[in-house]
Amino acid sequence: MTEYGYFLSCEEFTPAELVDQARRAQQAGFTRLAISDHFHPWNDAQGNSAFVWSVIGALSQAVDLPVTTLVTCPTMRLHPAVTAQAAATSSVLLEGRFALGVGTGEALNEHVHGDRWPSFEERGEMLEEAIGVMRELFTGQQTSHRGRHYTVDNARLYTAPEAPVPILVSGFGPKAAELAGRVGDGFVTMTPDADMVAAFRDGGGAGKKVVGGVKVCWSSNREKAVDVVHQLWPSELLPGELAQVLPTPAHFEQAGKLVTRDMVADAVTCGDEVEGHVDTVRAYARAGFDEVYVGQIGPDQEVFFDAYRELVLPALRR
Template sequence: MMHIGYTMMTEQAGPRELVEHVVEAERTGFDFSVISDHSFPWLDEQGHAPYAWSVLGAAAQATSRIPLMSFVTCPTFRYHPAVVAQKAATLQLLSEGRFRLGLGSGENLNEHIVGDGWPSARVRLDMLDEAAEIIHALFTGEYVTRHGRHFQVADARLWDVPETPPPIGIAVSGPRSCELAGRRGDLVIATEPERALLDAFDAHGGAGKPRIGQLPICYGSDREAAVSRAHEQFRWALGGWRLNAELPLPSGFTAATERTRPEDVADSIPCGDDVDAVVDAVRPFAEAGFTDLALVQIGGAHQMPFLRWAETTLLPALRASLPGRSP
């Protein structure tokens, strides 16, 4: 059974709007929600980057059913892993057990602001491994001291610990991150429907654990306008994570995508109101073995029309078409 989720995209809406959107997503019937954790938008045209953890706290109080998740937080540069553990434990208590902690090795776009430089992917994964171990240890409620290669923890303890710690998800893009996810994670996160990533996750201890994907779409009754909006705000997504993790500012993504055409974006992102096109884009994730898929509606001002369409048209179509789902 694949669960369909809703993305609170902090790069394209302010904090109050994000909470309003997830409240409506809960009412609409989405199975879960995720939130991006950014200090910058990808492109200036997106125009937002509120603090995701404040939004999550508000969302936990404004909703009662829909699960929440960071998608994803980097626990190694802007945030120390001990601080991430405290935030996640608090969110789990506020949401009464509805929170999942998604972790990743980060993007320069968000982490450069602390001025510590941007090491190689190998070093960033070593840091993520060490951070995940510290977070797991703190979730026990015991005192934790660690003197690692990257992080120092001295007599740290969480005083408000949920009975069930938040499950930890690890974002993956290649063999080494899949090994880390299988060993440290309670679930895996990927943005492409690549079966090889899930197989590698399974081979290192991930078998039977949830696997979560994400798919951008651009709903609108005027397809040409939807394609234009997707090109304006989401053309950065075509660069792939090897590029997207490295550029430090929105201006870099503007330069990197100056030759990306609207038709290039439309070839990769379902645009308009053709529900079958969205079903076709979702199907590869289901066939690859993903258990959860978070949809991203492009355009902060276009969330409520999308949610109405999702309630009446999209979610019923997906539930009728995907393996294991019934109307």
């Protein structure tokens, strides 16, 4: 049975707001949390970019829900050994209720050290090596590694998880789905695409978890909601590899001008029609997803949680 979680956007909200949303999500009946990991927001209008590991520490003291990163890039901005330490500590704080969603990243976040931005093939190779390094470190044993991309010298996690942290691999195409099936404990993808789920299953993901997420904007004024999404999240509708290769929020703002208001109105669930929200979320269950995380865009968080507690989540569970 599909579980329904809430998605916390580090790009759009302050750390205190994220913790408050987590509490509201638990009270509303969401059973899990996911949280983004960014160095920059997608645009200046979003206006935030908290360090995710600090926020996860706060979440561990505020709620009892499992937490998953959607997603962390453990290859460039943070060395995989440091990412493993952060993930292990998060798992300990959450008493094992933590999963590490990982991906090949975006230049927006990973270029900040001045490194060149590799091709997808090279980033996939880096991610696979990084996952191997992190799995060794999660054992709590002393680890040394000398690979093509990473060196680890006599490293040991003294605050180690009781059980290995599950690693879920993100992807948006057949190559990434195959990689997730081969090296991951699960697959993260953001569209309810049954064919992509099948590619993951066929690539070694049989019996493993499939996780997705969707952003909505609940509001009694649908036109206002469309405006809010158009202002804050036009990046959701950018095609192809743009989201992976543009390096700054300013570039995303330039590209976002190609996204029209009508495109947003057609693509994003806005307004307060319960059936529309139910259909949007249920599409993931129909495509074979085990977990789906819903994020509310904009400031109307209280009305969103009230509506989902009273109307949407009960309908989904029926």
